[in-house]
Amino acid sequence: xxxxxxxxxxxxxxxxxxxxxxxxxxxxxxxxxxxxxxxxxxxxxxxxxxxxxxxxxxxxxxxxxxxxxxxxxxxxxxxxxxxxxxxxxxxxxxxxxxxxxxxxxxxxxxxxxxxxxxxxxxxxxxxxxxxxxxxxxxxxxxxxxxxxxxxxxxxxxxxxxxxxxxxxxxxxxxxxxxxxxxxxxxxxxxxxxxxxxxxxxxxxxxxxxxxxxxxxxxxxxxxxxxxxxxxxxxxxxxxxxxxxxxxxxxxxxxxxxxxxxxxxxxxxxxxxxxxxxx
Amino acid sequence: xxxxxxxxxxxxxxxxxxxxxxxxxxxxxxxxxxxxxxxxxxxxxxxxxxxxxxxxxxxxxxxxxxxxxxxxxxxxxxxxxxxxxxxxxxxxxxxxxxxxxxxxxxxxxxxxxxxxxxxxxxxxxxxxxxxxxxxxxxxxxxxxxxxxxxxxxxxxxxxxxxxxxxxxxxxxxxxxxxxxxxxxxxxxxxxxxxxxxxxxxxxxxxxxxxxxxxxxxxxxxxxxxxxxxxxxxxxxxxxxxxxxxxxxxxxxxxxxxxxxxxxxxxxxxxxxxxxxxxxxxxxxxxxxxxxxxxxxxxxxxxxxxxxxxxxxxxxxxxxxxxxxxxxx
Numbered sequence: 001x002x003x004x005x006x007x008x009x010x011x012x013x014x015x016x017x018x019x020x021x022x023x024x025x026x027x028x029x030x031x032x033x034x035x036x037x038x039x040x041x042x043x044x045x046x047x048x049x050x051x052x053x054x055x056x057x058x059x060x061x062x063x064x065x066x067x068x069x070x071x072x073x074x075x076x077x078x079x080x081x082x083x084x085x086x087x088x089x090x091x092x093x094x095x096x097x098x099x100x101x102x103x104x105x106x107x108x109x110x111x112x113x114x115x116x117x118x119x120x121x122x123x124x125x126x127x128x129x130x131x132x133x134x135x136x137x138x139x140x141x142x143x144x145x146x147x148x149x150x151x152x153x154x155x156x157x158x159x160x161x162x163x164x165x166x167x168x169x170x171x172x173x174x175x176x177x178x179x180x181x182x183x184x185x186x187x188x189x190x191x192x193x194x195x196x197x198x199x200x201x202x203x204x205x206x207x208x209x210x211x212x213x214x215x216x217x218x219x220x221x222x223x224x225x226x227x228x229x230x231x232x233x234x235x236x237x238x239x240x241x242x243x244x245x246x247x248x249x250x251x252x253x254x255x256x257x258x259x260x261x262x263x264x265x266x267x268x269x270x271x272x273x274x275x276x277x278x
Numbered sequence: 279x280x281x282x283x284x285x286x287x288x289x290x291x292x293x294x295x296x297x298x299x300x301x302x303x304x305x306x307x308x309x310x311x312x313x314x315x316x317x318x319x320x321x322x323x324x325x326x327x328x329x330x331x332x333x334x335x336x337x338x339x340x341x342x343x344x345x346x347x348x349x350x351x352x353x354x355x356x357x358x359x360x361x362x363x364x365x366x367x368x369x370x371x372x373x374x375x376x377x378x379x380x381x382x383x384x385x386x387x388x389x390x391x392x393x394x395x396x397x398x399x400x401x402x403x404x405x406x407x408x409x410x411x412x413x414x415x416x417x418x419x420x421x422x423x424x425x426x427x428x429x430x431x432x433x434x435x436x437x438x439x440x441x442x443x444x445x446x447x448x449x450x451x452x453x454x455x456x457x458x459x460x461x462x463x464x465x466x467x468x469x470x471x472x473x474x475x476x477x478x479x480x481x482x483x484x485x486x487x488x489x490x491x492x493x494x495x496x497x498x499x500x501x502x503x504x505x506x507x508x509x510x511x512x513x514x515x516x517x518x519x520x521x522x523x524x525x526x527x528x529x530x531x532x533x534x535x536x537x538x539x540x541x542x543x544x545x546x547x548x549x550x551x552x553x554x555x556x557x558x559x560x561x562x563x564x565x566x567x568x569x570x571x572x573x574x575x576x577x578x579x580x581x582x583x584x585x586x587x588x589x590x591x592x593x594x595x596x597x598x599x600x601x602x603x604x605x606x
Contacts, residue, residue, distance in 0.1 A: 169389040170384040170385070170386055171390050173350050173382070174390055174453065174454075175403075177377055177381060178378065178403075178404050178456075179374045179376075184407075
């Protein structure tokens, strides 16, 4: 369709966005093909060959228990990406309907929902996630829930704003005048027209989610050893920062590139989708 | 109401003392500081099969009246009787069932169609909401609707951005007709179109009216358009009706000074218009604080002391002709 071509042209103009997209695709492929790509079992302990520097045998070296760092990073990609995606889906699944309802009905419904959202927004994200994980107990599942919940207010806010703009358009009144139910108007007509900001937000939110999840695991609140989660690996590497810096450097670089990739891609999407496409 | 000979005069819609006030909120607590009196007590009937036009400057409350009748904005006060049923008194669910009888065609041909829906989908959805046809017949009906408004069946799969302004307006009309309404409110329905396209759409509206026995409430600021399509004309100023009459009466024998001023502004091609061109002084006052007495007295070239104090009632002048002015 013509629209796609215009979108693609706009998007491709921003080289950084394309780079971001390529980074994301590479990571996705790595996650999908992890069992094929990983040269070793990520959990296989080999104390004889511990703390080895990168070599032809272990491309990225081994950690303090002799596990192959490359294999752990590759399997860690699966963890980070799924944490990110699931958390963002949770956040969007709750935040988007809240924003739609808030923006569409206005008045006291809007006031109540937005005040709750304000309370959630008042906390720094990581603090809120920490509080939630402390309450639920440390585990990767709880990290996903925590990151999901702290993504809710951003989605709710953005969707509310877009809904306010869309609901003033005459086609919404025309459909209302036909006798359509509110549910049909909200989900059948407003939602499809606020999808672009949601997609952009979801992409940018993925970066935050992955970073926060890694942060929580780094603090010991998330994935537990021996799980090859990047944040946990980084935390583990901290003890060998001077003797074997590659233990922390490689997981750190993995987190940084993936997060950067999502951010660049998200920015590009925003620029390409923001202007009215006609 | 007087009964016209030879024509059935059944009011399809009776509007009584309709008021639409919008609160102006302010301060930290969001208190209501004042009201914008967009429509301030208007009463009129719309007869079956006729076209009643509402004319006036922007901000006079003509569109607000239309929206209040459709309950797109909840009216502050008043009765809206449609075939005897007071729409203002219906609850949400009852109103939804009534909606298919009253449809609307909007001004903006770009904002009035969902950009993410094909035309066929749009019309099918309207059919689904109306729930009068079995699903198997939708396709056929969509094609019929498109052809009724002068579009082709093969255009059903296209998106709104693939059409011109006039075509989009035709789609809007087809959507309104999909549910087989009795009353169609045309809210500046041709104002955004080029003059040549305007004429086509107006003629389409006229022929559809004859074919399907539609009743139009036609809201416009363009007197030429109104002259073309109306049976009766109602002139509004600052939320009030100032004059209502049969079209010919109003155009030939306007009584209210405001109507006279409006009509004197119509250019007549090919000749210097003899007689006076009445130029109104000043701007329309704010509906937040409408002037005392007659709302038009601040700009009226005939105003007297009495106009500043007493508000004129809408008084019958003759058959189907009422005016709200002390001086006529």
